Amino acid sequence: MGLENGHSGASSRRAFLGRAAGAGAGIIAVAAAGTLAGTSSATAAPTGAQGDQSNWRFCQKCYSMFFWGYPTDGVCPAGGAHSAQGYNFVLPHDVAETSTAQRNWRFCQKCYSMFFWGYPTDGVCPAGGAHSAQGFNFVLPHDISETPTRQRNWRFCQKCYAMFFWGYPTDGACASGGAHSAQGFNFALPHT
Template sequence: MRSAGLAGSAEGDGGSARPSPDRRSFLTRALGVTAGLAGAAVTAGAFATPAAADSTGIQSLQDKWRFCNKCFALYYWGYPTDGVCPAGGSHYAQGYNFILPYDVPPSATAQDKWRFCNKCFSMFYWGYPTNGVCPSGGSHYAQGYNFVLNHDIPPSATAQDKWRFCSKCYSMYYWGYPTDGVCPSGGSHYAQGYNFVLTHY
């Protein structure tokens, strides 16, 4: 998988485009009042996208991205439920709390078009004409921010490498164990392309 020269890009957002934030939503995020909003959003059948931006406004970051120790995928852990896991039931969070940049320019070592799937809650690549395979059935469904993820840079005490694109389901998964987790398309995930390096607490 390469950041340039892709076979194509899905121009639609599955009918889901994130509106520009108004003053009230900005202040709500700034105050960190997200738990109640997330619960209300889930009840209403729509998913909010809580985030924390740095004080300079140069880069927007979202935390609560976690490793699922059942399927090895990266998923969003910010709602009352944990999405749909291909290993059965819901995802199960373990380890680091990852903090990911969004809506910033891509670069030679940072790939954009990584999206939240509002069906299974996993991170998936939205840069092809199709949207991969979702464990809840059909394809992933993009919603919210356009995440821009670092790759092929040195890991550190607060940045973990070995995160990979699965060419079967299009999800981001951890490639650091002897096995490759559980893929919703059947069998294990299959690593292709860049070695992503994700920042964590």
């Protein structure tokens, strides 16, 4: 089950160039959709957009799911920026909610984490205040089988509202202090 194929330490030139090319392609796609792009925040989803978005990663410091498609890596509750490890998750957005897929999962434009946007408040953001939703409305599968291209044990943290990995003896670092606290569904997220 582990988080495999990760990288750590300083990025190699090839990884940096590949990542820069991916970020550039994302900005071009957003511009083509008629939205404005910024380097420090995500952009709103085009009306009626449906599909999948890649570059969602596990942070080996805080255990949260974060977006790894910009030149910077957001704000990690464990300090500094998030640190990507493991699979490249490809998450569905703007599709119908079902009995095994929950909507209202959003990108936080301040910390780059995936958080639940279905309550009157928006949780606790490590960049300060509450999370700030931007972009697509993700519809994430839960309570289904794990496969070679789908990983279980992703959970909602009832303290900070972030999506975090619940498959280790510890539960990472929560923006509200201490470790994350799992609640609700067991999400099984698709990856490449």
